[in-house]
Amino acid sequence: MDLPTDLSGWAFWLPLIWAVLIALAVFLYVCMDGFDLGIGILFPFMKEKAERDVAVNTVAPVWDGNETWLVLGGGGLLAVFPLAYAVVLPALYMPLILMLLALVFRGVAFEMRFRAENDTQQLWWDRAFSWGSMLAAFTQGIALGAFVQGIQVEGRAYAGGWWDWLSPFSVLTGLALMAGYALLGACWLLWKTEGPLHTRAATLAWRFALATVGAIALVSAIMPFLQPAFAARWLSFPNLLLAAPVPLLVAFLIWRFFHALAEDTGHGGMVDARPFLLALGLFALSYVGLGVSMWPMIVPPAFNIWQAAAPPASQGFLLVGAAVLIPIILAYTGYVYWLFRGKVTHESGYH
Amino acid sequence: MIDALLPSALDLARFQFAFTVVWHFLFPAFTIGLASYLAVLEGLWLWTGKAVYLDTFRYWLKIFAVAFAMGVVSGIVMSYQFGTNWSVLSDKAGPVIGPLMGYEVLTAFFLEAGFLGVMLFGLDRVGKGLHMLATALVATGTFFSAFWILSANSWLHTPAGYTLLPDGRFVPEDWWAIIFNPSFPFRLAHTVTGAYLTTALIVGAVGAWHLLREHRGHRAVRDTGMESTPGARTGDVLSPDPISAPGSAAARRGTESSEAGPNPRARLMFSMAMWMLLIVAPIQAVLGDLHGGNTFEHQPAKLAAMEGHFHTERGAPAILFGLPDAEAGETRMQVAIPNLASLYLTHDWNGEVRGLRDIPRDQWPTNIPLVFWSFRTMVGLGFLMIGLGTLGGIMRLRGRLFDTPWLLRAAIAMGPAGLLAVTAGWIVTEAGRQPFTVYGHLRTADSASPIALPAVATSLAAFVVVYFVVFGAGIWYLFKLFSQTPRPQEGAPPQGQPIRSAGITPAPSVQRGPAASAAPAASAAPQPAE
Numbered sequence: 001m002d003l004p005t006d007l008s009g010w011a012f013w014l015p016l017i018w019a020v021l022i023a024l025a026v027f028l029y030v031c032m033d034g035f036d037l038g039i040g041i042l043f044p045f046m047k048e049k050a051e052r053d054v055a056v057n058t059v060a061p062v063w064d065g066n067e068t069w070l071v072l073g074g075g076g077l078l079a080v081f082p083l084a085y086a087v088v089l090p091a092l093y094m095p096l097i098l099m100l101l102a103l104v105f106r107g108v109a110f111e112m113r114f115r116a117e118n119d120t121q122q123l124w125w126d127r128a129f130s131w132g133s134m135l136a137a138f139t140q141g142i143a144l145g146a147f148v149q150g151i152q153v154e155g156r157a158y159a160g161g162w163w164d165w166l167s168p169f170s171v172l173t174g175l176a177l178m179a180g181y182a183l184l185g186a187c188w189l190l191w192k193t194e195g196p197l198h199t200r201a202a203t204l205a206w207r208f209a210l211a212t213v214g215a216i217a218l219v220s221a222i223m224p225f226l227q228p229a230f231a232a233r234w235l236s237f238p239n240l241l242l243a244a245p246v247p248l249l250v251a252f253l254i255w256r257f258f259h260a261l262a263e264d265t266g267h268g269g270m271v272d273a274r275p276f277l278l279a280l281g282l283f284a285l286s287y288v289g290l291g292v293s294m295w296p297m298i299v300p301p302a303f304n305i306w307q308a309a310a311p312p313a314s315q316g317f318l319l320v321g322a323a324v325l326i327p328i329i330l331a332y333t334g335y336v337y338w339l340f341r342g343k344v345t346h347e348s349g350y351h
Numbered sequence: 352m353i354d355a356l357l358p359s360a361l362d363l364a365r366f367q368f369a370f371t372v373v374w375h376f377l378f379p380a381f382t383i384g385l386a387s388y389l390a391v392l393e394g395l396w397l398w399t400g401k402a403v404y405l406d407t408f409r410y411w412l413k414i415f416a417v418a419f420a421m422g423v424v425s426g427i428v429m430s431y432q433f434g435t436n437w438s439v440l441s442d443k444a445g446p447v448i449g450p451l452m453g454y455e456v457l458t459a460f461f462l463e464a465g466f467l468g469v470m471l472f473g474l475d476r477v478g479k480g481l482h483m484l485a486t487a488l489v490a491t492g493t494f495f496s497a498f499w500i501l502s503a504n505s506w507l508h509t510p511a512g513y514t515l516l517p518d519g520r521f522v523p524e525d526w527w528a529i530i531f532n533p534s535f536p537f538r539l540a541h542t543v544t545g546a547y548l549t550t551a552l553i554v555g556a557v558g559a560w561h562l563l564r565e566h567r568g569h570r571a572v573r574d575t576g577m578e579s580t581p582g583a584r585t586g587d588v589l590s591p592d593p594i595s596a597p598g599s600a601a602a603r604r605g606t607e608s609s610e611a612g613p614n615p616r617a618r619l620m621f622s623m624a625m626w627m628l629l630i631v632a633p634i635q636a637v638l639g640d641l642h643g644g645n646t647f648e649h650q651p652a653k654l655a656a657m658e659g660h661f662h663t664e665r666g667a668p669a670i671l672f673g674l675p676d677a678e679a680g681e682t683r684m685q686v687a688i689p690n691l692a693s694l695y696l697t698h699d700w701n702g703e704v705r706g707l708r709d710i711p712r713d714q715w716p717t718n719i720p721l722v723f724w725s726f727r728t729m730v731g732l733g734f735l736m737i738g739l740g741t742l743g744g745i746m747r748l749r750g751r752l753f754d755t756p757w758l759l760r761a762a763i764a765m766g767p768a769g770l771l772a773v774t775a776g777w778i779v780t781e782a783g784r785q786p787f788t789v790y791g792h793l794r795t796a797d798s799a800s801p802i803a804l805p806a807v808a809t810s811l812a813a814f815v816v817v818y819f820v821v822f823g824a825g826i827w828y829l830f831k832l833f834s835q836t837p838r839p840q841e842g843a844p845p846q847g848q849p850i851r852s853a854g855i856t857p858a859p860s861v862q863r864g865p866a867a868s869a870a871p872a873a874s875a876a877p878q879p880a881e
Contacts, residue, residue, distance in 0.1 A: 067427075071456055075430045079453035082445025089434030089441075090800040096435060097810045100428050101817045107424055108821045115828070156442055156518075162806035310446040313523045318450040325457045 014316060015309035018080040019298065021322065025073040027287055031184075031280055032066035035059070038185020040106060040133020041178060043126060045204055049119075051197050052126060056110070058192040058344045067103065076322075080315045083156060083308040084298045090158040091151045092143045095165055099139040106132025134178065141177030145170030148290070149226050153302040169222060176215030180283065183208040187276035190264065194343050202264055205275060209261070212279075213254055216286060220247065223293060227301055230293045246289045253281050360804040361796060364436045367811045369781070371428055373774055374818050378422030380773045383497055383543060384550025385415050386490040388623075389470075393486050397479060402839065407616045409841040411554070414832050416471055421825045423459070425818075430456065436807070440788045440798035443520045447513055447529055448503040455499035458492060466492065494543065501542055505535035508780070508790050509649045515792065533649055537642040538780075544635045545776060547627065548736060549769025555624025556766025557833050559759040561617035564836075566754060616837035618753050621762065625752065628740030636733055640695055646783075647696050650790060652710045653783030656722040658692055659685075660706040667692040667704035672727070677719045680708055717785045721778065729775040732768045739765050 036059040046052045077085040089096060109128035116122035146165035153159055186208055189201035224231040233239050260274040296304045309315065358366070389408055396404035430452070433441045441449075469477055469485040477485070512528025513521045523529055647654045655661070659670045659682040669691035673682040693702040707715055716722050739761055746752045784790050788798040 071427055071430050074434070075453055075456040078430075078433055078441055078445050079449030082442050082449055085434045085445065085449075086438035086442035086800075089431065090436075090438045090802055093435050093800070093802055093806055093810070096431060097813065100431060101813055104424050104428065104821055105817060108824065111420070112824065157438065157801055159801070162803045310449060311522045313526075314446040314450050317523070317526055318453045321454055321457050 010312040010316065012306070014312050014319065015081075015305045017319065018076075018309070018315055019296075019305045021326070022073060022076055022080070023287075023291065025069050025076060027284070029066070029069035029073060030287070031283060032069065034181045034283070035184040035188040035276075036066055037106075037133045037137045038181040038183065038188065040130050040185075041137060041182045042185050042189070042204060043130035043133075045200065046197075049122070051200070054193055054197055054344055055189060056113070056129075058189065067107070070103075076318075079318050080310050081298055081305070081308045082310050083303060086156070087151060087153055087158050087299050087302070088147065091160060092146055092165055093162055095139040095143040095146070099136050099143070102132045102135035102139065106136060137178045137181045138174040141174035142166075142170045144177065145173030148173070148223070148293070148300065150300050151302065153299065169226070172215070172222075173219060176212070176219055179208050179211035179215055183212045183279050184276070184283070187279045191273045191276045192342075192344050194345065202261065205261055209257060209279070212282070216250065216282070220289070229297070229301060233293055243292050246285060246292060250282065250285050250289075253278055253285060257282065360802060360807050361799050363804065363807040363811050364799050364802070365795070367807065367814060368432060368436060369778075370811070371425065371432060371814060371818070373777070374822060375422065375425035375429055376773065376777065377770055378418050378425065379493070379497065380546045380549045380770060381553060382415060382418050382422055383493045383546040384548070385411060385418065385554075386486075386493045387547065388550055388554065389415060390483075390486045390490040393483055397483055403615045403619055406839055406841040407619050407837060410616060410835075410837040412471065414829060417825065417829055417832065419467070421822060425822070426459070428814075434800075435810075436800050436802065437788070437798050438800040440793065443793060443798075444507070444789055447510075447521045447523050448506060450523075451499050451503035451506070451530065455496055455503070458495045458499060497543055497546070498539060501539050502530050502532070502535050505538045506532045507788060508532075508538075508784055509534040510789055510792065519793070521789065521792075534642075534645050537638070537645045541635070541638045541642045541776075542773070544631060544638055545769065545773045548631055548635060549773055551624045551627035551631070552736070552762075552765050552767075552769040554620050555628070555762045558617045558620030558622075558624060559762035560833070561836055562613055562621060562753055563756060563759040563763065565613050565617070566756060566759070613753055614837060616839075616841070620837070621759075622747075622752065624762070625740060625743030625747065628736055629744045630740075632733065632736040632740045636737065639730075639733065644696060646780075647704075650784060651705050652707065652714050653716060653722065653780070654696075655705060655707045655710065656716045656719045656783055657726040657779060658704070659719075659723050660692070660704060661708050662706040663703065663709045664706065665693065665703050666690040666701045667696075667706075669695070673723075675719045675723045677715065682723075714786070716783050718782055722783045725775045725778040725782065729772050729779060732772040732775070735765060735768060736772075 039055050039059055043052060046055060106129055109125045109132060113122055113125035113129060116125055142165060149167060149169055151158060183205065186201045186205040190198060190205055193201060224234045234243050257275060257278040260278055294300060298305045298308045389411055392404050392408040396408060466485040466488040469482065470489050474482050506529055509532045511532040512523065512525035514524050515521055643654065659673050659675045660667060661680045661682060668687035668689045670682055670685050670687045673685040675682045690700050693704055694700055696702065696704055742758060743752065746755050746758050786795050787793060788795050
């Protein structure tokens with residue numbers, strides 16, 4: 001589908017600005033909730049209660065702020081790209097409902113495990129936290145895979161069935177995201193903990209890094225064949241030159257990542273943060289790669305961002321509030337992360 | 352045909368929305384009022400310097416944190432359900448209601464980002480003035496959350512300030528007219544006042560419960576002549592929960608015996624709640640009447656269903672009870688007061704009130720008895736609130752406010768009345784605007800997502816199970832907090848536990864101090880050693 005040519009002024013720029021903002025909100029969500037969901041996914045590898053306590057304490061101050069970006073992504077989509085919201089959400093009905101329920105359950109389990117009155121209760125809240133995290137990660141990955149595969153549209157509505165989201169590819173992306181989140185979680189623990197938990201996190205980071213890299217390779221290999229537009233973007237000549245840096249950078253980051261992991265000392269400081277930041281870089285590049293494939297579609301293959309956009313009057317009205325509040329929220333979030341820098345130990349408890 | 356009896360995908364989608372939104376609204380209905388109550392308590396404390404205000408403030412602050420957290424959790428689901436289940440509505444009305452809801456999200460977000468955490472954990476760290484500011488901003492913020500979401504809701508009832516495109520989409524023309532659409536001021540006033548009353552009834556019930564418990568303790572002494580401390584008897588006689596078990600009473604004895612009369616914090620709660628009911632419950636009746644007048648003007652079919660009027664009449668009666676029968680187009684077995692409906696709707700003894708028969712059948716609310724009975728439930732509860740407030744006023748004049756067991760029992764029984772009334776009111780307004788989502792323009796049947804019946808049935812079942820488990824646990828925990836005796840030197844919210852309502856505030860940094868570092872998970876501050 002060609003870009004509309006009659007767009008000028010705000011009608012051109014507002015959808016673009018909002019597409020970037022929504023993409024940014026989703027990416028911030030993936031980065032930030034990614035590592036705390038990852039902690040839940042890694043729970044089965046932490047046999048000691050004390051280890052689980054420390055692991056949870058590393059995310060306790062920030063996990064909820066992380067999740068609110070999801071609300072902004074969802075709520076924002078309704079306001080500024082109502083057509084995309086109205087087509088994508090029904091198409092992904094089951095995975096999204098399961099994700100919401102998993103997040104509700106996991107959130108409450110997170111709080112209740114601190115209020116448990118005995119070990120059995122805590123064990124069950126731990127399980128709820130872990131299973132909820134796994135289900136949330138898996139369903140998010142499935143939703144992503146189903147979305148990328150393309151959504152069947154008739155007129156302005158979803159036209160597929162309620163199991164369309166389930167395919168070998170979406171299951172692959174579901175598992176891939178679980179591995180990726182587990183990697184982020186392990187690297188986060190590598191940065192934020194010391195002693196035996198740090199050592200264990202290093203082992204887990206190796207394992208899940210291999211799994212993530214394998215998944216990235218597999219998904220990237222399949223992607224161009226999902227939709228003709230993707231193949232044209234990645235495999236035809238002039239585009240290839242523009243797109244090629246992405247996989248090359250990915251390869252470079254993977255090399256740096258394993259290098260950083262091998263150099264890991266556990267002595268603290270920003271050296272310990274390197275694997276985490278490089279893993280985030282890997283996520284960012286995969287996201288950019290996804291963007292390269294999709295651009296400028298918001299509901300592949302039916303609608304681009306201008307076709308799905310709300311009128312400029314709607315997008316402009318909300319942009320005023322977003323322009324004021326989002327920078328404040330970002331600054332505040334940064335401040336909180338800075339405040340909780342440094343290692344978390346068993347003695348330091350929740351704070 | 353059994354098919355005709357089974358619900359359709361549309362029915363289930365409607366029920367799912369109703370189920371999730373009713374669960375959700377229980378929490379904001381309570382916290383909107385509670386935030387203001389906390390601001391008032393803190394203000395009174397700063398003004399008078401009396402410890403009783405601070406202690407009561409801290410008691411309710413812990414409860415606020417938990418209730419707010421559940422409101423946030425259940426709210427996330429709502430922001431997705433417009434898309435998952437009501438996609439056509441989202442596509443068509445999204446450009447208008449989307450930004451209003453977007454502002455609601457940003458407001459709530461902003462609150463979480465800052466002031467809530469300071470309010471919860473910062474009293475000993477940021478200084479009194481700044482803390483008061485944080486509390487006031489949280490109260491203002493919860494109001495603005497309600498403002499935006501009710502504006503969006505009101506627009507669906509009384510759309511204004513838009514253009515309807517040929518393809519059926521609504522696009523904004525005038526944001527001022529959209530936000531302040533005709534029913535919005537009335538709905539906002541009526542709903543927020545309802546939230547205040549809800550809070551007052553819960554606060555009053557909790558205060559009354561502790562007064563009654565103490566009162567019974569004293570009576571047990573008188574009757575049996577047992578020599579024992581009041582607290583210990585309270586624990587023995589009434590309290591099965593571990594928190595106020597006999598062991599803890601001993602710890603409290605020292606401080607309580609130095610106070611004259613029944614628990615001053617419980618008295619404060621009960622007294623303020625009774626003042627609130629006495630003054631605000633009648634105001635709410637007036638606001639409700641005005642809101643009804645607005646509905647009469649803009650949504651006559653809804654109003655006729657509320658009143659049970661099928662025939663257009665001059666001097667229409669107010670039907671107290673009856674059986675509205677949509678098939679027959681009659682309200683049977685009426686008990687009615689002649690001319691009264693004309694009087695309060697048209698302010699004219701013989702004013703004309705339109706009945707449903709003069710409105711096209713396909714614009715009638717789909718479930719008239721539900722609207723009719725929900726309305727009576729709400730109004731009935733409203734009159735009970737006025738009654739309770741009046742009785743409270745009378746007993747106060749006689750100096751018997753705190754030691755009249757039947758009054759305390761009535762207040763306890765009325766504890767959930769506000770929650771019931773706002774739920775009934777919500778049913779009146781939402782079931783009453785059927786069969787439309789955008790009143791007069793977009794039908795509910797044309798608004799739903801193309802989701803197959805088994806999918807909606809599955810998700811609904813999952814919501815029911817998860818909500819009862821999760822919010823059941825939350826409400827159980829709230830009741831545990833209610834049952835703790837409000838004490839002098841009431842503690843701050845428990846510091847060893849993360850809570851969602853702390854948001855992304857660096858709560859632990861404001862609480863960093865000797866107490867915070869050693870807090871094990873079980874040491875909720877108010878709990879005495881056991």
